[in-house]
Amino acid sequence: MDALPKDLSPDVFVTAPDAMAPYLTDWRGRYSGAARAVAKPRDVAEVATLMRWASHTGVPIVPQGGNTGLSGGATPDSSGAAIVLSLERMNAIRSLDPAGNTVVAEAGCKLAELQRIADAAGRFFPVSLGSEGSCQIGGIVATNAGGINVVRYGMTRDLVLGLEYVTATGEIVPGPKRLRKDNAGYDLRHLLVGSEGTLAIITAAAFRLMDRPKARASALCGLVEPQAALSLLRMVREVSGDKLISFELMDDGEMSLIREYFPNIAHPLPSRHPWYVFIEIGADDFSIEECLAQALTRASDAGAISDAVLAQSETQAKAIWHLRFAASEANRLAGPSISHDVSVATDDVPALLKALPSAVSKRFPNALVRFVGHLADGNMHVIVFFPRDAFTDQAALETAAFQVNEAVYAVTTAFGGSISAEHGIGRSGCRAFARFSNPVERQLMQEIKRSFDPAGILNPGIIF
Amino acid sequence: MDALPKDLSPDVFVTAPDAMAPYLTDWRGRYSGAARAVAKPRDVAEVATLMRWASHTGVPIVPQGGNTGLSGGATPDSSGAAIVLSLERMNAIRSLDPAGNTVVAEAGCKLAELQRIADAAGRFFPVSLGSEGSCQIGGIVATNAGGINVVRYGMTRDLVLGLEYVTATGEIVPGPKRLRKDNAGYDLRHLLVGSEGTLAIITAAAFRLMDRPKARASALCGLVEPQAALSLLRMVREVSGDKLISFELMDDGEMSLIREYFPNIAHPLPSRHPWYVFIEIGADDFSIEECLAQALTRASDAGAISDAVLAQSETQAKAIWHLRFAASEANRLAGPSISHDVSVATDDVPALLKALPSAVSKRFPNALVRFVGHLADGNMHVIVFFPRDAFTDQAALETAAFQVNEAVYAVTTAFGGSISAEHGIGRSGCRAFARFSNPVERQLMQEIKRSFDPAGILNPGIIF
Structure with missing residues (x-):
């Protein structure tokens, strides 16, 4: 058996231990593995060549995005048999259509880059999570990433219009289609979204873009108990309808960790409470701060919240959300x-x-x-x-x-x-x-896995 | 081989030719078939018994909702071997949670009934199509029905939170789950939605409900050409953002058919044009009529529309949409x-x-x-x-x-x-x-079909 495919240029592969190391341990240091190489193909044809070789030789392929996952789904096992497949060289934004509200990005494109490009075009890509500076499009699609804006815009799958992918046997399914509606046969797109690299290699995705709300308002509230947070949620919804973008709950134990590990992060709400709620609403309506203020007053009168701060500036809003996003990193350190x-x-x-x-x-x-x-x-x-x-x-x-x-x-x-x-x-x-x-x-699901990956080479040991 | 399963009560089955006839021809009269019986189970256990028997005997099962499909997907073939499975007796709304914004309905529940129940609870179920008075929940899920509100609320699949279903071999997968987020394994829900009765029998579905827009505005416009309709779409979007609910295009040939076959339908726009656009926008903001009026004025100034009528009342709005919904029936008659x-x-x-x-x-x-x-x-x-x-x-x-x-x-x-x-x-x-x-x-897709339906008894001849 060849150690690496001969019909791919050697510079596709990284084999030096130092250079491979970051790909062999997950972000939190929970899972470590070994690999014969890290493959970094430059285009979909090289991905297909790799997969044809892997399906013939039986070499396992472990697709990896920004390596920010929280379930160990992108770390190879300790046998050293596998090749880690990083799509980081395929990171182009292939097209952005602001009128049709679509964008096509390659798997290696970073989430923050996609957000930035959409923003520059006056549009909005709403998937937002703590790792957005590192995680990649291929990863958020393969894991159906959620994040803080799901309540308004849905999970990643709800934004995916089409996929380009390579099968386990190295067939290229070209695309991605940018169709808003397509009822021709089974929805393989939704099957691949969230399949964690076990069914195919996603090389590019087309997404819906959103209208960016012209105005936003953020608040941080202190509460006595989770039931009060549900009351607050109801009141915010009554006042703001479908303007609600985020509604996040945190207990004081978690907040204490963030205070401990990130003493320099500003705390917009100085008082301490057993529970905290982070809220963001957005609309085209510039009276949106009044809208949130009204909901908070009502919640305060009803005893649902003990204290609250409504962000008075973009800076203060950022400070509130910085606190929320620090949770994963604080947990890792604790x-x-x-x-x-x-x-x-x-x-x-x-x-x-x-x-x-x-x-x-x-x-x-x-x-x-x-x-x-x-x-x-x-x-x-x-x-x-x-x-x-x-x-x-x-x-x-x-x-x-x-x-x-x-x-x-x-x-x-x-x-x-x-x-x-x-x-x-x-x-x-x-x-x-x-x-x-x-x-x-x-x-x-196991039978579907066998249909897509008869040789069992795609991310073995993941899901099943 | 038994003609019908002995462990189901005979009153589950309809075998009289007259009573079976409506189930054997599609709504437009394009497809006709024959069947040994029409099964009308009363609960999921009876569905499972039927499927166990069918998978043992190899008798094909053709699931049918309100029989309003446009692709012949619910009509048995002419052999008379199949049983048509109607879920019409399983038509309950099992639960409606206005705070959590969810509803659980059985497959036989009519779409209009689900809309009505949601409306009575102050919520909104947005799937809307010409056949809504007849089509059933199981059918709209199995075919991933679209309709006129997709631009704002998505297809049926975008509203499905979970499914209860029976496999081809008669295993019951209980549910439906009402979870907003679930990344545990492959998304079988999205695989079953739109699978046209070829993978499993859907017996109940949980849906998201929406906030009903407090105000709506409708208009009918006359245009010279489709390119002008795109300009109009851009202008409406600029003014109304994500308030746009429907934006439908019709040519004068289609409008003439509706005039011919439904001479009694009022025509809110008396003048004739090569093309027509039907618009609805909705928001919580009661100035929404002004918003649409502003977009129409702008489009008129830019020459995008030749004429337009903005509905001045609920009755006039209904008249506009009645016209749009008459298209399918006019086509059938023509x-x-x-x-x-x-x-x-x-x-x-x-x-x-x-x-x-x-x-x-x-x-x-x-x-x-x-x-x-x-x-x-x-x-x-x-x-x-x-x-x-x-x-x-x-x-x-x-x-x-x-x-x-x-x-x-x-x-x-x-x-x-x-x-x-x-x-x-x-x-x-x-x-x-x-x-x-x-x-x-x-x-x-064919391999997925074999995994779900190894005996090939579920709606044979459909899709593949």
């Missing part, structure tokens, strides 16, 4: 933790948040449970922290992680919820997915 | 015609509409090409009419249909378009789908 990305019907969130800490502490009395997430979508991140010396080695952490996962997912499933609302299954979620998913659906 | 449901990038519509008549008349000089469709979505219905005595028999019509399809789809495909934007492939589109779809994608 020692051993096990995070979860669960969703339930929005009205069930308070009961879920109440049930989880006791379910966890029953088994791990020294664990701290912290919460941050997208309340309006019913999607909460549940992070279980342990003391720095809690585990003697990685194996002990993994055993604990399994037990914590079991506790969190059992409670979530009892509410009819999902064990992965936006992060995907990846490597970290496989055992839980096998245990908590519907067995009929999981079997159908 | 003698032999071959209809197409194509989409291209919105900006390409004028060039498409210019190219199509000459492509058709090259082969059929006595044919008339008429247009009606959803301009803002790039989706036009292209109806090719023949004189009443043009074809001596059905076979001659079918030969002509094949040739007309070839001409229309060749032009559409040259623009990178879809041969089925919203109607689906059904029975009528199979040959064209085989010829004009990407062969790699079509093969993947």
Whole structure:
């Protein structure tokens, strides 16, 4: 067996250990692997050549975007058999049509770059998440990234009009189509979105662009309990209708971590509260600040919020959202933790948040449970922290992680919820997915996987 | 082989020829078939029993909603081997949550009933099409119905949160989940939406509900040409942003048919024009009529429209939309015609509409090409009419249909378009789908079909 395909130029591959290292460990340092090479093709033809070779030789291919995933879905295993496939050289914006409100970007284009280009054309690309400066288009499509604007604009899939991709056997499906409507056969686009590199290599995507709201208003509120946040959500919705863009909930445990690890971030709301809500609304209507002020006054009168600050400037709005976006990085710095990305019907969130800490502490009395997430979508991140010396080695952490996962997912499933609302299954979620998913659906998914990837070379060990 | 499953009560089945007849011919009378029975199960357990029996005996099952489809996808073949499966007895609204903005309806519930129930709860279910008084939830989900509100609210799939379904082998996948976010594994929901009864039996669906715009404004405009309609679209969008709900284009040939077959429908715009545009915008802002008036004034000044009427009352708005909705029925009454449901990038519509008549008349000089469709979505219905005595028999019509399809789809495909934007492939589109779809994608779809339906009993002859 050849170590690398001979019909690709050697400069497609990186094999020096130092140069490969950043591709072999995930962002949070949870998963490390080995690879025979990192491939960096320059066009879709080189991707197809690589996949034809891989399907003949059986060499596993692990597609990787900006390596910012939270489920270990882009890290190869430790065998060293795989090639990591980075699309970073294919990073062009192929077209932007401001009248038709569409943009076509290659997989390696960074999310922030796409946002910037759309903005420069007077349009708006609404996917927004903490890693937007590093994550790539191919990654947000392959993982169906969520983020803070889902309540108004949907997940990444809701913006994808079409895909260009290469199959496991190296066939190119050209595109991407920019059609708003296409009912010709099964929707393979939605099957590939969120398939985490296990069904095909996405090389480019066409997206809908949005009208950028002409005015925006942000606020940070302090609250006593999650039920009050639901009351606040109702009041904001009553006043602002479909203008609501973000509605994020965070507990004071999480906020304390951010204060600890990022002492220089400004705190627009000086008082401390058990819970915080971050709000953004946007519209073409310049009285939008009054609109949010009215909702906050109503919520304050009703006792739903204890205190609130309404951003008086763009700078202050940025400070509010900087705080929200610091959560993932603070969690990474704060020692051993096990995070979860669960969703339930929005009205069930308070009961879920109440049930989880006791379910966890029953088994791990020294664990701290912290919460941050997208309340309006019913999607909460549940992070279980342990003391720095809690585990003697990685194996002990993994055993604990399994037990914590079991506790969190059992409670979530009892509410009819999902064990992965936006992060995907990846490597970290496989055992839980096998245990908590519907067995009929999981079997159908495995048969789809076999249809797309008969040799099993695309991101093995991910999802299943 | 048993004629019917013994472990289902006989009153599940209709076998009397008169009672079966309405289920054996499609709404337009284009497709007729035969069946051993029409099954009308009362719950999901009866559906599962039927499917277990069918997968053992190999009896084909043809799911049918309100039988209003336009592609022959719900009509059995002429062999009489199949059972038509009507979900009309499973028509309950299982739940409606106005705070969470969700509704769960069974497959047999009529679309108009779902709209009515949502409206009574102060919410809005935006799928709207000519057949809404007859078509059923299961049908609009299985065919991913479009309609006149897609520009603002998306296709049916964009509103589906979760599905309850029965597999070809009779396994029940319970639900439907009401989660806003769920990234656990492949998105089977989007695979089933639009699969036209070939992958599973959808028994219930959970949908997002929308905030009902507090104010709406409608207008009917007369124009010289489609390019002017694009200018008008740009002006309406500039003034109204994302308030645009519908933007429909019709040619005078189609309008003449409606005048001929529905002489009693009021014509809010008395003057005649080569082209017409129907517009609706909606917002929470009661100055919305002024907003539309401003856009129309601007379009008139720029010469984009020749004349326009802005509805002055709810009654007048209804009259405008009544006219638009009469198109399908007028086409059905107007003698032999071959209809197409194509989409291209919105900006390409004028060039498409210019190219199509000459492509058709090259082969059929006595044919008339008429247009009606959803301009803002790039989706036009292209109806090719023949004189009443043009074809001596059905076979001659079918030969002509094949040739007309070839001409229309060749032009559409040259623009990178879809041969089925919203109607689906059904029975009528199979040959064209085989010829004009990407062969790699079509093969993947066939493998998915085999995974879901190994015995090939679910709606055979549809799509493939």
